[in-house]
Amino acid sequence: xxxxxxKVEMVxxxxxxxxxxxxxxxxxxxxxxxxxxxxxxxxxxxxxxKILKAIRRGGLKADFxxxxxxxxxxxxxxxxxxxxxxxxxxxxxxx
Numbered sequence: 694x695x696x697x698x699x700k701v702e703m704v705x706x707x708x709x710x711x712x713x714x715x716x717x718x719x720x721x722x723x724x725x726x727x728x729x730x731x732x733x734x735x736x737x738x739x740x741x742x743k744i745l746k747a748i749r750r751g752g753l754k755a756d757f758x759x760x761x762x763x764x765x766x767x768x769x770x771x772x773x774x775x776x777x778x779x780x781x782x783x784x785x786x787x788x
Contacts, residue, residue, distance in 0.1 A: 697741045698758035699733045707753060714751035732758060
């Protein structure tokens with residue numbers, strides 16, 4: 694059995710579409726979706742490339758989860774919990 698971690702851009706109802714795409718594949722035992730971090734964990738006997746291809750065929754943007762995604766999520770959660778007093782956006786200061 695293999696576990697495949699994917700980053701899937703999910704907005705609103707995309708979780709239902711994602712599950713429908715994956716239900717057509719044989720060998721998938723479990724699908725876990727984390728909407729906040731846009732992370733999908735698929736467990737089963739299907740090949741990882743077939744899983745990715747099925748999701749993309751369903752019209753969703755997807756890629757394999759990487760260590761860079763972990764860093765971005767950690768940064769985003771730390772930024773969200775911090776207070777937004779002064780911040781910069783494209784070299785403009787906002788107070």
